[in-house]
Amino acid sequence: MASYNVAVVGATGAVGQMMCRVLEERNFPVKTLRPLASKRSYGKKITFKDSEYEVEVLTDDSFKNIDIALFSAGSDTSLKYAPKAVASGATVIDNSSAFRMDPGVPLVVPEINKSAISSHKGIIANPNCSTIQMVLALKPLDDAYKLKRIVVSTYQAVSGTGKTAIEELLNQSKAALKGEPTVSAVYPHQIAFNVLPHIDVFESDGGTKEEKKMVMETRKIMDLPDLAITATAVRVPVINCHS
Template sequence: MSEKKVVVAVVGATGAVGREMLKILEERDFPFSQLVPLASARSAGNSIEYKGKKIVVKELKEDSFKGIDLALFSAGGSTSEKYAPHAVKAGCVVVDNSSAWRMDKRCPLVVPEVNPEALKNHQGIIANPNCSTIQMVVALKPLHDAAKIKRVIVSTYQAVSGTGQKAITELDTQVRQMFNLQAPDVKVYPYQIAFNCLPQIDVFMPNDYTKEEMKMVDETVKIMNDPNIKVTATAVRVPVFYGHSESLNIETEKKLTSKEARAILSKAPGIQVFDNPSEKMYPMAITAAGENEVFVGRIREDETIANGLNMWVVADNIRKGAALNAVQIAERLLKDNLLKVKDPNAFM
């Protein structure tokens, strides 16, 4: 990595993903000269800890980005829509974790293990993909390079932390209430999540898919840069605190045996193959919690079609699915000397 030190802001520094970003910046010793935590007026004045030192959180304003080189945003779509253009106007490069800019043609949608080349033409805002999409494409890309994927059928089993701290608290509260024979309080989700699975994540679209499902469809095509890949998704919220799990069925143009797929994935960046059925070895949400890698197991051939594979893919949705991926993008921008805004007015 370049030795150049930059001024870095974390927008939404007091939220779950913002705190994880700070933790990962510290773990990976990201080279900055100054760290500026930003949050809403409600959180401003609080402090965060970084390498044993307390840093006061500043209020996020339109003029907060003067002198800042890089901003990692994780404060929701409406916040990103409002403030990211002001950051770019000030000469700051934005890596945004919300859905606000993902399908904007001006903004690359990047997973560093999959399409780092997309960063070269950024105009100031780089989008971090959806958590469930990130772990899926990390597993898909090496197989696509080897055998060209035609179709993906994915079912997700997503942890409540993907909704945020309120959902984590609600699951914890509901479990306690039900063990005490009390009716569970239901506020965050349409129905109770404790001891239940909800086949709805986000709102339903006109085609009866949810917004989360269509994110996986559209984002995969953009990241893989292949409009011919067909994706269909069913996204389910499950009573797990951390870690998204996915069942993938893929069809390829070229035949891949399970042994070949296992060998390819074992050599791929960011992946740990955790797959030995005879020893009951397969990845689970608890396997991935707190880890950086995408875990892949249950690799087997689909016996109903000529060129099909099934896989089970698990990752920590707060780390690789959000904070880590954003920091990895930042590292790549620094390494490739891409922390420059070509047109400050590109998004104004």
């Protein structure tokens, strides 16, 4: 069976750690694993299939001999390094929003549009988490009845913002329960014992970029460019589980 040299960019993050776990759980044929992160993670180690791997600092040369590069270190990192990975011969699967709406990049949920993968030119984009969950439920309905309009509200866990947001929720919750003042650094307001109808940045129409992503990405994945969609995205004080 073929096996692959796999790089995980952002391997120390909330998503990157889960990517490594899923590669292991599914027994994906990994020949070598190259965990990559920022200088902050210099010297850190991760365990994968009973072996320890040193986390390497991401550089222009990180993708030598890599077949598959899983990116999950934010859009700026993807924009800068995904083209370098492709130039080195790797296929990039990008979990950030950097390339999702690029007409030359397939945006894929395998259960919905896996045939789009064959058109890739080195980068395959992975959609927003809430969009994935929604289109999985809606595709069979569209096949059977044709969708006219989507009105969706999402309630999203802090894990979607990353490991620092999980720490912020825990620290604020402890402080609030002791009656002490809370500190907000990741979110603009306290998230513990609160809900924030604000995910990603605000757009000029008063909605948020998260809500716009759900609209635009759904249309692209389902190949329904004129589908009417209205989305509301709310951050809620739980660690895991978007709804």
